[in-house]
Amino acid sequence: MTDSPRIHLGALLRSSSDDAHARGTLDHLQYEQGDTQQVLRFAQPAPFEVSVNALGSHEMYLQGTFEPVLVMECARCLREVPVPLTLRLGSLMRYEPSVNTPFLEEADSGEEVLVFGAPELDLSAYLAESALLAAPLSVLHDDACKGLCQVCGHDLNGGPCEHSAQVPVEAIDDDLGTPEGSLHAKQNPFAALADLKVPEE
Numbered sequence: 001m002t003d004s005p006r007i008h009l010g011a012l013l014r015s016s017s018d019d020a021h022a023r024g025t026l027d028h029l030q031y032e033q034g035d036t037q038q039v040l041r042f043a044q045p046a047p048f049e050v051s052v053n054a055l056g057s058h059e060m061y062l063q064g065t066f067e068p069v070l071v072m073e074c075a076r077c078l079r080e081v082p083v084p085l086t087l088r089l090g091s092l093m094r095y096e097p098s099v100n101t102p103f104l105e106e107a108d109s110g111e112e113v114l115v116f117g118a119p120e121l122d123l124s125a126y127l128a129e130s131a132l133l134a135a136p137l138s139v140l141h142d143d144a145c146k147g148l149c150q151v152c153g154h155d156l157n158g159g160p161c162e163h164s165a166q167v168p169v170e171a172i173d174d175d176l177g178t179p180e181g182s183l184h185a186k187q188n189p190f191a192a193l194a195d196l197k198v199p200e201e
């Protein structure tokens with residue numbers, strides 16, 4: 001298992017004749033986002049393979065593959081759902097010695113450029129961002145997931161609870177189809193007050 005995915009670009013930066021390669025497997029990625037440490041865990045060891053070719057003096061092109069199985073939550077019942085991804089990586093890169101933490105920058109062409117400053121490049125943030133961009137916004141553990149009771153939180157996949165008879169089935173379906181945020185807004189008693197028109201004086 002690889003601790004953090006690194007690729008050594010020193011030789012490439014000196015001669016630009018060779019390619020650089022790196023491969024390994026990851027059970028998680030630890031990376032910085034802003035000032036906070038983030039951890040992205042995978043359901044099983046995730047293989048990656050990366051090669052970098054020189055394009056010019058300080059520019060290069062990274063390509064490779066990354067096949068993580070993300071752990072996401074079912075949008076209705078919150079149980080963990082493995083989400084396998086097959087990523088094809090392809091990014092321009094630019095070496096700028098003054099850069100401390102590698103970052104993605106949007107070029108004039110709209111392409112993303114990975115800017116880095118150390119010849120030993122840590123790919124953690126790059127791989128994590130690539131995986132998160134490719135992940136679906138929400139997943140269901142099963143298309144027929146019945147979700148949780150909105151009153152008591154009971155997992156309705158295991159059978160009805162005492163509240164099931166009180167909520168019309170249509171209403172349940174509608175609520176389950178809305179994202180979590182709007183569901184909360186609907187349940188928030190103050191949300192209704194916000195709609196009240198206060199007569200102006």
Ligand SMILES: [Zn+2]
Pocket residue numbers: 074075076077078079140141142145146147
């Ligand atoms: Zn579910």
Ligand SMILES: [Zn+2]
Pocket residue numbers: 149150151152153154161162163164
């Ligand atoms: Zn209930």
